[in-house]
């Protein structure tokens with residue numbers, strides 16, 4: 325089966341709305357390497373959009389899934405519960421940066437986790453309002469589309485969206501948006517749109533993922549916590565993309581002095597199996613009445629087995645430390661490239677959540693075109709890179725944190741050549 329033939333079949337069989345980035349089709353994958361149906365090999369710096377911090381098919385994760393496969397694959401936890409769900413909740417409760425007693429509920433996708441965090445926050449506060457940020461991404465369901473702070477392509481043609489959602493400004497040093505500006509934008513919302521006493525939650529990504537790997541400054545997070553405490557608003561950290569060692573800590577919120585009330589997580593939680601979670605202050609998590617939360621597949625046993633193994637692997641292989649080290653190395657390579665490349669506008673990093681932003685050297689404007697060229701050049705040499713950013717002018721690096729040293733060095737060589745172009 326050839327890629328060209330599969331592309332034709334794909335176009336005939338599936339809608340264009342499911343945009344596909346690559347023209348080649350996966351056949352197998354191992355750690356940071358992916359092979360296509362024609363036998364071509366690529367180094368995977370996309371990790372299925374931040375899902376494979378522990379790599380493709382980590383042997384321990386696969387072994388855990390296989391063991392579970394032989395026991396049972398589904399009972400619906402709400403009908404017949406199983407110990408592994410409780411174990412995983414306990415382990416997340418021990419590790420999540422939440423003040424006081426913590427409880428965890430499992431779901432399937434990132435968007436579903438965010439939806440449920442909103443349900444829990446509304447049930448606890450009895451308030452409707454939600455504040456999120458421009459450039460944020462929270463998913464593709466109706467509430468999460470409403471929360472998302474980017475219209476094209478995520479919201480185009482899909483309205484109307486659920487109401488009582490307002491967008492503030494997310495700080496962005498490169499574009500001159502300070503913490504003060506961002507906090508002022510929230511004050512404007514309280515003046516123009518909604519009484520703060522009607523706001524259930526402020527939802528934010530500690531590092532915006534799709535939005536361009538913008539890192540929330542420490543004073544911003546602190547100010548948000550104070551604002552929330554002042555008005556009885558809950559702070560929800562969407563860690564779907566930042567979680568599980570990507571930023572050099574298990575959760576990105578561990579970089580801050582303040583804690584959120586709820587945390588959503590998914591992606592790298594289960595090493596390639598669909599699983600998500602909401603962890604939060606026990607009192608808040610217990611607000612919805614019995615039966616109010618759940619889902620047929622929520623906390624699927626195979627995915628839960630994978631997640632328990634992922635947590636072991638992160639500890640055993642010290643992936644938080646490795647995330648820091650690999651990220652530093654990558655940043656050095658990017659800084660070196662910046663000396664000769666006027667197109668590099670910014671380099672941002674928290675652990676291995678690293679991004680490089682491009683501008684047109686002639687105009688100083690964001691350049692999606694240069695970003696595409698770098699991506700294309702890297703792919704020609706076998707390195708798969710993802711872009712992001714509200715202007716599509718950022719390359720984000722999402723390699724498995726388990727990538728062999730030699731392969732990482734090889735990938736950085738390809739990247740340097742692509743940037744030198």
Ligand SMILES: Cc1ncc(COP(=O)(O)O)c(C=O)c1O
Nearest residue numbers: 433434435461462463533564565
């Ligand atoms: C921060 C964040 N929240 C939510 C989501 C939605 O997750 P899912 O695609 O699993 O529904 C994503 C996906 O990219 C994300 O990055």
